[in-house]
Amino acid sequence: xxxTRPLRAVSRESSFPEWMRSVQAQVxxxxxxxxxxxxxxxxxxxxxxxxxSLDGGKRVRxxxxxxxxxxxxxxxxxxxxxxxxxxxxxxxxxxxxxxxCMDDDVLRRGRPTCHVExxxxxxxxxxxxxxxxxxxxxxxxxxxxxxxxxxxxxLLARASGSCGMAGGQAIDLESVGxxxxxxxxxxxxALKTGALIRAAVLLGALCGDALSIPENASLDRFAKRAGLxxxxxxxxxxxxxxxxxxxxxxGKDAAAEKPTYVSLLGLERARELAADLQTQAxxxxxxxxxxxxxxxxxxxxxxRRKF
Amino acid sequence: xxxTRPLRAVSRESSFPEWMRSVQAQVxxxxxxxxxxxxxxxxxxxxxxxxxSLDGGKRVRxxxxxxxxxxxxxxxxxxxxxxxxxxxxxxxxxxxxxxxCMDDDVLRRGRPTCHVExxxxxxxxxxxxxxxxxxxxxxxxxxxxxxxxxxxxxLLARASGSCGMAGGQAIDLESVGxxxxxxxxxxxxALKTGALIRAAVLLGALCGDALSIPENASLDRFAKRAGLxxxxxxxxxxxxxxxxxxxxxxGKDAAAEKPTYVSLLGLERARELAADLQTQAxxxxxxxxxxxxxxxxxxxxxxRRKF
Numbered sequence: 001x002x003x004t005r006p007l008r009a010v011s012r013e014s015s016f017p018e019w020m021r022s023v024q025a026q027v028x029x030x031x032x033x034x035x036x037x038x039x040x041x042x043x044x045x046x047x048x049x050x051x052x053s054l055d056g057g058k059r060v061r062x063x064x065x066x067x068x069x070x071x072x073x074x075x076x077x078x079x080x081x082x083x084x085x086x087x088x089x090x091x092x093x094x095x096x097x098x099x100x101c102m103d104d105d106v107l108r109r110g111r112p113t114c115h116v117e118x119x120x121x122x123x124x125x126x127x128x129x130x131x132x133x134x135x136x137x138x139x140x141x142x143x144x145x146x147x148x149x150x151x152x153x154x155l156l157a158r159a160s161g162s163c164g165m166a167g168g169q170a171i172d173l174e175s176v177g178x179x180x181x182x183x184x185x186x187x188x189x190a191l192k193t194g195a196l197i198r199a200a201v202l203l204g205a206l207c208g209d210a211l212s213i214p215e216n217a218s219l220d221r222f223a224k225r226a227g228l229x230x231x232x233x234x235x236x237x238x239x240x241x242x243x244x245x246x247x248x249x250x251g252k253d254a255a256a257e258k259p260t261y262v263s264l265l266g267l268e269r270a271r272e273l274a275a276d277l278q279t280q281a282x283x284x285x286x287x288x289x290x291x292x293x294x295x296x297x298x299x300x301x302x303x304r305r306k307f
Numbered sequence: 308x309x310x311t312r313p314l315r316a317v318s319r320e321s322s323f324p325e326w327m328r329s330v331q332a333q334v335x336x337x338x339x340x341x342x343x344x345x346x347x348x349x350x351x352x353x354x355x356x357x358x359x360s361l362d363g364g365k366r367v368r369x370x371x372x373x374x375x376x377x378x379x380x381x382x383x384x385x386x387x388x389x390x391x392x393x394x395x396x397x398x399x400x401x402x403x404x405x406x407x408c409m410d411d412d413v414l415r416r417g418r419p420t421c422h423v424e425x426x427x428x429x430x431x432x433x434x435x436x437x438x439x440x441x442x443x444x445x446x447x448x449x450x451x452x453x454x455x456x457x458x459x460x461x462l463l464a465r466a467s468g469s470c471g472m473a474g475g476q477a478i479d480l481e482s483v484g485x486x487x488x489x490x491x492x493x494x495x496x497a498l499k500t501g502a503l504i505r506a507a508v509l510l511g512a513l514c515g516d517a518l519s520i521p522e523n524a525s526l527d528r529f530a531k532r533a534g535l536x537x538x539x540x541x542x543x544x545x546x547x548x549x550x551x552x553x554x555x556x557x558g559k560d561a562a563a564e565k566p567t568y569v570s571l572l573g574l575e576r577a578r579e580l581a582a583d584l585q586t587q588a589x590x591x592x593x594x595x596x597x598x599x600x601x602x603x604x605x606x607x608x609x610x611r612r613k614f
Contacts, residue, residue: 036469041474045469102428125480128435129468129474132469132473136465140461160439
């Protein structure tokens with residue numbers, strides 16, 4: 001942990017782009033504070049952890065944490081720790097996914113991947129250490145209710161492991177060169193990207209007042225649709241956007257013969273599926289009234305993003 | 308999780324070998340129960356996780372959890388979950404350490420290493436998933452006091468990450484071909500193996516009645532000495548025992564020009580250091596009376612082990 005810093009308030013009256021930039025800056029500061037200093041021993045590992053986690057990405061999962069936190073009037077200082085924990089899990093997964101024995105990629109967030117900038121062994125330890133740090137930060141946060149905080153640790157651990165993100169990555173590896181049907185592709189993505197996106201939404205809401213059982217079920221439905229939407233858009237961008245725009249290698253799923261929504265459905269029907277998922281996601285939020293504003297805006301952002 | 312199973316009681320009157328076998332069997336059963344079934348999707352990943360965690364090793368860390376639990380009269384059902392969590396962290400670290408980009412080893416616990424038996428990408432995901440599962444199990448256990456349980460999650464996460472085990476591994480990587488002095492070598496080992504051994508001892512004690520502040524300080528002193536003792540004995544065995552006896556490649560530290568206690572001090576002085584550390588570890592336990600019996604026996608076992 002390095003230094004102290006002031007809390008920033010995110011105004012509820014601000015525009016979506018203002019709100020987004022404010023949350024991104026707040027999470028960046030929380031990550032910079034939560035990560036070990038680049039001078040602390042072992043310094044090279046700590047510098048590499050900071051390289052892999054700071055100054056990069058859209059921070060979609062942290063934005064989901066904060067947007068879901070609006071539903072339950074959650075305090076900013078809780079949301080930023082929880083958002084940091086979720087983002088550290090995401091960052092670790094990118095570092096490991098880029099390794100030569102996985103996707104073997106050299107570009108991430110417009111910069112050399114961690115193992116290219118440092119070395120493979122360091123990148124392996126960076127991913128391992130970012131995962132540990134996520135659980136350390138989450139268990140150390142001041143959430144108020146210890147029982148609920150343990151539930152949050154369980155939820156993040158489950159979403160990260162073999163029945164979540166890492167399990168989806170394993171199915172992805174096995175599916176190279178195979179043809180999956182739509183339910184199989186959905187299962188893969190529900191785990192690979194969906195599980196952590198769902199966790200981000202549920203964890204954000206858990207930072208505030210308790211939701212009723214029907215509200216929780218609706219939020220879970222939203223989270224699952226939003227996760228799938230994110231992946232369908234990702235597949236569309238992988239085949240329509242350029243490497244420069246994405247900041248990562250474009251077209252690599254097709255090159256690797258990985259099944260995607262575009263390869264399965266074609267571009268036009270993939271776009272229709274994205275539109276349907278957006279509609280379903282927003283319908284699930286209907287009971288939340290004014291408090292759902294940031295989630296609606298963020299869903300729109302996820303659907304329309306160009307990178 | 309697969310099936311249910313009966314709890315076993317470990318008698319306090321039994322001999323040390325009986326007690327050890329009983330704890331090992333109990334932890335094996337708890338791990339087999341806590342790991343996802345080899346039939347659950349993704350099946351190949353889950354089979355590889357079971358391959359890397361079951362039927363192997365001396366289970367030194369689980370034995371330390373149970374032995375420390377005797378100090379605070381901790382219930383078996385808590386100790387077995389906590390011991391499983393610690394052992395899963397240890398198992399994940401072995402899988403990642405054996406990868407080609409790290410130690411590139413083909414033999415572990417007398418069998419092909421995980422990436423040899425499966426493949427590198429799967430082994431990477433096995434390690435990642437075992438780490439997540441450790442935190443999931445620990446956060447799901449019935450420890451009684453939620454605040455204390457969160458403290459246990461923090462302790463295990465800290466011991467695993469860049470300021471613990473993974474950090475020690477990073478220093479180890481940087482030290483290849485360099486000469487370290489004894490304080491530098493001690494720092495590396497205090498992190499690489501010491502941090503998780505210390506965590507095992509403290510977590511075991513945290514499963515039962517609260518210790519006083521001086522008792523905690525003494526137990527921590529014991530844990531640090533025992534961790535260092537374990538490593539000094541490991542270094543001695545690496546240069547004196549055969550690959551067949553160890554179940555892993557012998558002499559690899561010397562071959563890799565890694566600094567060890569034997570390369571630093573010579574075999575005779577390394578043995579004297581081990582004897583001194585054993586004495587210091589046992590002295591730290593003096594205030595615990597009869598309850599320290601298993602820790603004394605286990606320290607003796609660690610000092611005299613031949614594999």
